[in-house]
Structure formats: structure tokens, C-alpha cells
Amino acid sequence: MKKALLLVIPAAALAVAATALGQSNRASGPTRAGVNGSTQITCGKTRAIGLMAPFTGPAASIGTDQVHWASYWRTQYNRSHKTKIRYVNEDTQLGAANGTAEAVKGAQALASNSAVLGVIGPAGSNEVKATTGALKGAGLGWVSGSSTNTQVTLDGTRRGYFFRTVPPDSSQSKSVSAYITKKLKLKRVYIIDDQEAYSIGLADEVQSQLRAKGVTVSRDGVSQQQSDFSSLIAKIPRNYQLVYIPWQLPPKGQAFGRQLKSSGRGSMKLMGSDGLFDPLFSGVGSNVYDSFFPVNTKSALVKAYKKSHGGKGEYFGAPTYVAAQVVTGAIDRACKDGKATRAEVRAQIKRTNLKNSLLGIPIRFDKNGDMRKKPFGIWKSVKGQFVAVA
Amino acid sequence: MALILSSVHLVTGLPLAIDWSLFFAELVNGLTLGSIYALIALGYTMVYGILKLLNFAHGDVYMVGAFIGFFVLQWLGGPLTPAVTGWLAVSIMFAVAMVGCGFLGVGIERFAYRPLRNAPRIAPLISALGVSIFLQNSALLLWGPEFRDYDTFDLIGIKTYNIGANFFISNVQILTIAASIGLMLLLALLVSRTRAGKAMRATSFDREAAEMMGISVDRVVSFTFFVGSALAAAGGVMFGIVFGQIFSLMGFFAGLKGFTAAVVGGIGSIPGAMLGGLLIGLTESFATGYLPGGATYANLYVFALLIAMFLIRPSGLLGSPAIQKV
Numbered sequence: 159m160k161k162a163l164l165l166v167i168p169a170a171a172l173a174v175a176a177t178a179l180g181q182s183n184r185a186s187g188p189t190r191a192g193v194n195g196s197t198q199i200t201c202g203k204t205r206a207i208g209l210m211a212p213f214t215g216p217a218a219s220i221g222t223d224q225v226h227w228a229s230y231w232r233t234q235y236n237r238s239h240k241t242k243i244r245y246v247n248e249d250t251q252l253g254a255a256n257g258t259a260e261a262v263k264g265a266q267a268l269a270s271n272s273a274v275l276g277v278i279g280p281a282g283s284n285e286v287k288a289t290t291g292a293l294k295g296a297g298l299g300w301v302s303g304s305s306t307n308t309q310v311t312l313d314g315t316r317r318g319y320f321f322r323t324v325p326p327d328s329s330q331s332k333s334v335s336a337y338i339t340k341k342l343k344l345k346r347v348y349i350i351d352d353q354e355a356y357s358i359g360l361a362d363e364v365q366s367q368l369r370a371k372g373v374t375v376s377r378d379g380v381s382q383q384q385s386d387f388s389s390l391i392a393k394i395p396r397n398y399q400l401v402y403i404p405w406q407l408p409p410k411g412q413a414f415g416r417q418l419k420s421s422g423r424g425s426m427k428l429m430g431s432d433g434l435f436d437p438l439f440s441g442v443g444s445n446v447y448d449s450f451f452p453v454n455t456k457s458a459l460v461k462a463y464k465k466s467h468g469g470k471g472e473y474f475g476a477p478t479y480v481a482a483q484v485v486t487g488a489i490d491r492a493c494k495d496g497k498a499t500r501a502e503v504r505a506q507i508k509r510t511n512l513k514n515s516l517l518g519i520p521i522r523f524d525k526n527g528d529m530r531k532k533p534f535g536i537w538k539s540v541k542g543q544f545v546a547v548a
Numbered sequence: 549m550a551l552i553l554s555s556v557h558l559v560t561g562l563p564l565a566i567d568w569s570l571f572f573a574e575l576v577n578g579l580t581l582g583s584i585y586a587l588i589a590l591g592y593t594m595v596y597g598i599l600k601l602l603n604f605a606h607g608d609v610y611m612v613g614a615f616i617g618f619f620v621l622q623w624l625g626g627p628l629t630p631a632v633t634g635w636l637a638v639s640i641m642f643a644v645a646m647v648g649c650g651f652l653g654v655g656i657e658r659f660a661y662r663p664l665r666n667a668p669r670i671a672p673l674i675s676a677l678g679v680s681i682f683l684q685n686s687a688l689l690l691w692g693p694e695f696r697d698y699d700t701f702d703l704i705g706i707k708t709y710n711i712g713a714n715f716f717i718s719n720v721q722i723l724t725i726a727a728s729i730g731l732m733l734l735l736a737l738l739v740s741r742t743r744a745g746k747a748m749r750a751t752s753f754d755r756e757a758a759e760m761m762g763i764s765v766d767r768v769v770s771f772t773f774f775v776g777s778a779l780a781a782a783g784g785v786m787f788g789i790v791f792g793q794i795f796s797l798m799g800f801f802a803g804l805k806g807f808t809a810a811v812v813g814g815i816g817s818i819p820g821a822m823l824g825g826l827l828i829g830l831t832e833s834f835a836t837g838y839l840p841g842g843a844t845y846a847n848l849y850v851f852a853l854l855i856a857m858f859l860i861r862p863s864g865l866l867g868s869p870a871i872q873k874v
């Protein structure tokens with residue numbers, strides 16, 4: 159019995175800690191039903207912002223990047239301002255077996271929390287679509303740092319409520335296909351998506367644009383959870399010149415690149431998307447390319463971030479830093495008289511005008527909630543680091 | 549032959565001429581992957597053989613083994629600057645992971661399954677699922693969601709050997725296949741030639757009778773869990789070495805494939821688990837290489853094989869049908 163207790167007590171402690179880590183802090187902050195866009199909220203000294211991200215689940219590794227950058231913004235802001243911000247965390251478990259259910263539950267919790275003035279996230283475009291009812295119904299404005307599906311802003315459903323600090327797939331795909339056809343002048347490209355909505359959408363757009371330009375394109379897909387790419391690599395014809403992998407997980411891109419090399423296809427060019435913009439991927443070799451915002455990876459801000467995060471840039475989370483900056487700025491402006499409604503915060507998000515941002519572009523939104531300037535640069539690996547080439 | 553090839557071509561759209569380079573590449577990939585599945589399947593089949601329990605936590609023991617191997621590598625100085633030679637480091641990783649997971653398996657059996665040994669069969673099954681989720685979330689909490697990199701390239705260097713014009717195999721693939729075959733042979737010897745093996749067979753055949761003959765069933769069950777979990781750990785370390793990366797949720801699908809392999813081979817049969825593992829690995833690999841949308845739907849083909857096996861031969865390839873006294 160004693161032995162059993164000895165095992166059960168630490169196990170229970172571990173389980174409680176795990177639960178605490180994985181669960182949102184739904185209990186924090188005042189809550190009451192019936193909060194909407196026109197409800198007056200006392201801003202107070204500490205303002206609450208919802209943070210929706212995949213804290214756990216299959217996409218937790220990229221969710222961590224977003225949470226780290228959002229937290230970095232909070233630390234910077236709280237250090238330099240009299241008013242403070244706090245996050246009400248909601249774990250969306252992106253990619254989990256129960257689909258977008260956790261994201262919807264999280265959105266409902268934020269919607270009914272009368273302290274919450276605006277929301278950062280969620281990460282996935284499917285989550286953005288699924289949470290629209292709850293967030294829009296409660297009058298909340300929300301800004302995603304990674305939802306890139308082109309239609310999310312164009313269908314009009316979320317106009318005035320949803321904004322994003324990442325350019326849509328249509329913008330990224332144009333840069334990628336133009337570089338492949340005009341600069342690299344390639345004729346045979348193999349595209350492999352990772353079976354996630356982000357990846358499939360981007361792969362579809364690049365595929366159709368390349369085919370329209372006369373490029374021979376073959377297409378395949380592989381699960382994001384897979385680490386063995388050897389069978390897939392074996393079927394890529396050796397006369398193909400480039401493999402395009404618009405994936406979200408840099409370690410997977412690294413593993414694919416290494417297995418491509420060890421299969422004797424090291425001379426093939428390999429191109430990733432913004433999800434793979436990471437030293438892990440650039441370290442694969444000199445024939446590795448990527449598309450990303452014109453972020454200055456040598457800026458003081460990035461250097462300081464890397465210093466406090468074990469040397470990791472975690473660039474996938476950079477747009478979430480900007481999303482946090484946008485929401486906080488909007489709340490500050492709306493709260494000038496000490497009170498604000500969610501509608502006022504939304505209006506202020508729409509009026510955002512950041513002349514410089516971490517992404518290397520000014521942040522202003524068009525009527526659909528997209529950034530007005532949405533350039534995507536092409537980067538090439540040089541001595542293990544990405545260098546802008548277009 | 550030509551008629552068969554033409555028929556296959558007409559039905560599936562596959563090319564008439566065989567690309568031998570692709571064929572051998574998929575064969576080697578399939579055998580490598582299948583060797584790992586076989587090691588996992590052995591644990592499932594051994595436990596089922598003794599306790600008639602589906603130990604769904606087994607895939608997560610495999611994950612823990614991969615992590616133990618990784619941390620041992622870090623403890624030895626990491627892949628770039630190992631304190632010992634690369635191959636010695638690999639041997640130590642295998643040894644520590646196997647012993648560590650062996651004891652983990654014994655602990656799981658002692659605290660999660662033994663108290664339920666005489667309970668209805670659904671109870672230990674639910675307990676197994678609970679242990680699986682507990683291990684997954686503990687790994688997530690302790691080691692985070694990040695992917696960990698074995699960096700085998702730096703540790704032992706990947707060398708590819710060409711045999712003829714079309715056959716390529718790397719040193720880590722040879723290591724994986726050879727080590728798996730070696731471990732399976734050792735297990736076969738253990739079960740067929742030792743007293744412990746004889747006790748395992750007796751317990752599997754009739755637990756109560758074995759107990760009456762003076763065999764300590766508890767000890768046999770613990771030993772079975774130790775061996776099964778150690779083999780899963782070896783599979784985890786092999787996976788890290790061959791495919792480079794490990795993560796907290798890697799055990800779920802691997803466990804499912806290992807379970808499928810055990811069922812296809814005939815659950816309870818040790819040679820069946822080996823055969824099933826290799827068959828699943830080869831199916832996955834050849835499906836990826838040859839079938840339409842193969843990489844996308846590889847799992848579909850694998851589980852279709854499982855369903856087909858149930859329909860054609862419910863007891864599996866080498867399993868024996870259960871005989872019920874009436």
C-alpha cells in the first residue's frame with residue numbers, strides 16, 4: 159500500500175501540473191453572460207487580452223513560438239508602461255482529433271469574460287472560421303499571426319472583426335512561383351504538402367501558378383506527424399530540379415532535407431514556406447530556399463529575443479508579436495477615458511498604423527482586415543543562415 | 549508474367565517497366581521501418597500471450613525509450629562532441645534505454661494492471677489507455693512539445709553503400725535491420741531454450757496450472773513486461789537514429805502500427821509479430837512508392853490490410869484459432 163502511495167502521489171502531482179499547464183486560465187478575470195460589443199468595460203490598470211494558441215496538441219511546437227513572442231511583447235510592454243496587460247490563455251489544440259472544438263470552447267470562454275477587450279489568435283484558418291460565431295457575437299476584434307487562407311478575409315463574414323498580421327497565401331504563392339520560373343528558371347518541380355489546411359492551400363496555389371507558366375509539377379502529401387520520408391523521397395524522379403515543401407514544422411523540414419541528401423538527391427533544390435523559416439531548415443544545406451517577410455533577423459529586437467530564448471529565433475511566432483502589439487495599441491487608444499467597449503477596440507484595431515514593425519513592413523489594414531503591404535521575400539541559405547535574395 | 553504485368557498496369561495505371569532502383573529503395577525502406585514495427589509488435593504480442601491484455605501504453609513506452617536514448621546522448625556530450633566513439637555512444641544509448649524502459653514496463657504492470665488482473669477484461673484495457681495518456685502528457689510536461697534531434701549525421705555519419713547499379717543501403721539501415729533480427733533471434737532463444745522462457749510458455753498456456761506447478765506467475769508477468777518494454781525502447785532508439793527526430797506524441801501512431809503488426813501476424817505469436825511488423829513496413833513503403841496518393845494515404849493502405857486480414861484469416865498469419873471447450 160505504501161509503495162502504491164509512493165507512486166500515486168508524485169503521479170497525481172504530475173497529472174495536476176500537466177492539467178494546469180494544458181488548461182486555459184478560464185477562471186481568471188470577471189465573467190458574466192451577455193457581454194457584447196457595446197458593453198462599457200472599465201479598463202483598469204491591467205487590461206485583459208485573450209490569447210488563443212495551440213499550447214498543447216500536435217501543433218504545440220509552433221504554438222510555443224507564438225506564445226513566446228506574445229509573452230515577449232507583454233514583458234516589454236509591462237516594463238515600459240504604467241498600464242499593464244495580461245493574457246487570458248485559451249489552448250486551441252490545433253490539429254487535435256476533435257478538430258476545432260477546443261478553439262470554439264476557448265472563444266466562448268473569452269466571449270463571456272467581461273474583462274477581455276480583444277483577442278490575439280487563433281493560429282489556424284479553420285479555427286478562425288470556427289470561432290467566428292462566438293467572437294463576433296460578443297463583439298470582439300481578433301488578430302491572427304498565422305491564419306493565411308486567402309478566403310478568410312475575402313468572404314466578408316468577418317469584416318471589421320478579424321484582422322491578420324500575415325499576408326495571405328495568394329501573396330506568398332506569387333512570390334514563390336515568380337522566383338522559381340523567372341530567377342531559377344526551373345522546369346520540373348515536385349510539391350509535397352503536409353496535409354494541413356495551411357499547407358494544402360499554399361501548395362494548391364503554387365501548383366496552379368507554376369502549371370500556368372508551363373512548369374511540370376508533380377504533387378504529393380505527407381502527414382505532419384511523420385518523420386520517415388525515405389519511401390516518399392525514393393519516388394521523386396531524379397530529374398526533378400526542386401522540391402517545394404510548404405510545411406509548418408521546421409524540424410520536419412530539416413529531417414526531410416537530410417533524408418533527401420542521404421538518398422543521393424542532395425543536388426535538388428529544396429524550398430520551404432514561412433512556416434519553415436528557421437535555422438533548423440536553413441542549416442540543411444546551401445541549396446535551401448524559403449519565403450518569408452522581409453524581417454530583419456539582425457535587428458536589436460530579434461537579437462534580444464534570441465538571447466532570452468536560448469539562441470532560438472522562433473520566427474514563426476514573430477507575426478504574433480505584431481498581433482499582440484496591434485491589440486494592445488488599440489486597447490490603449492480605446493481606453494483613454496478609462497472605459498471602452500469592444501466595438502471601440504475593434505475600431506482602433508482597424509485604424510492601426512505602425513510605421514515600422516518587426517516584420518520589416520508597416521502595419522495598416524485594408525477594409526477586409528488584410529495588411530495593406532504584404533510583400534514576401536525569398537531567402538536562400540548561405541553558410542547555414544537565410545539571406546534575402548529577392 | 550507479361551499478362552500479369554499488363555493486367556496490373558490496366559487496373560492501377562502503374563508503369564509496365566519496373567524501375568528497379570525505386571523497387572529496391574522501397575524494399576530497404578520497408579524492411580527498416582518494418583523492423584521497428586516488429587520490435588513494438590513483439591511487446592504487444594508477448595503481453596497478450598500471457599495476460600490476454602492489449603497494452604495500449606506500449607507505444608508510449610517506445611516514445612520514452614527514444615527520449616532516454618536522446619538524453620543519454622546529451623549526457624555523453626551530444627552528437628557533435630561525444631565523450632566516447634559514435635558507435636560506443638549508440639551502444640550505451642541502447643543499453644540504458646532498454647533497461648530504463650524495462651523497469652518502466654515492470655512499474656506499469658505492477659501499479660496499473662496487476663491490481664486489475666481478476667477484474668472484467670474491460671478494466672485493464674481502460675487502465676492501459678489511461679497509462680498511455682498519462683505517459684504522453686507527462687512527456688509533454690517534462691520535455692515539452694519540441695522535436696528533439698538525434699543528429700545521427702554528426703554522431704556516426706551516414707554512409708550509403710551501392711550494390712550494383714540499383715541497390716542502395718545506408719549504414720544505419722543495415723544497423724537497424726541487423727539489430728532487430730539479432731534481438732528477435734535472442735528473444736526466440738529466450739522463449740524456446742531457457743527456464744524463464746519455459747515458464748512464460750507455461751503461463752501463456754494455462755496461468756492457473758502454471759501457478760500450481762510452482763511457477764511464480766507474478767514474476768513471469770513482470771519479466772514479460774520487462775522484455776517487451778526493453779524491445780520497444782530499442783525500437784525507439786532505432787527510430788531516432790534512422791529518422792533523426794523524436795517528439796512526445798510519436799508513440800501513438802507507432803503503437804497503433806505495432807498493434808496492427810501483432811494482429812496481422814497473429815496476436816500471441818512471436819514469429820507472427822516479426823512477420824507482421826515487416827509486412828506492415830513493406831506495405832507502407834511500397835504503397836507510398838507505387839500507389840496513387842501513396843504518401844498521403846499510406847496509413848489507409850496499412851489499415852486496409854488489417855481489415856482484409858480480419859476478413860480472410862481472423863487469427864492472423866501465424867496465429868492459431870482459439871479453441872473453446874463445449
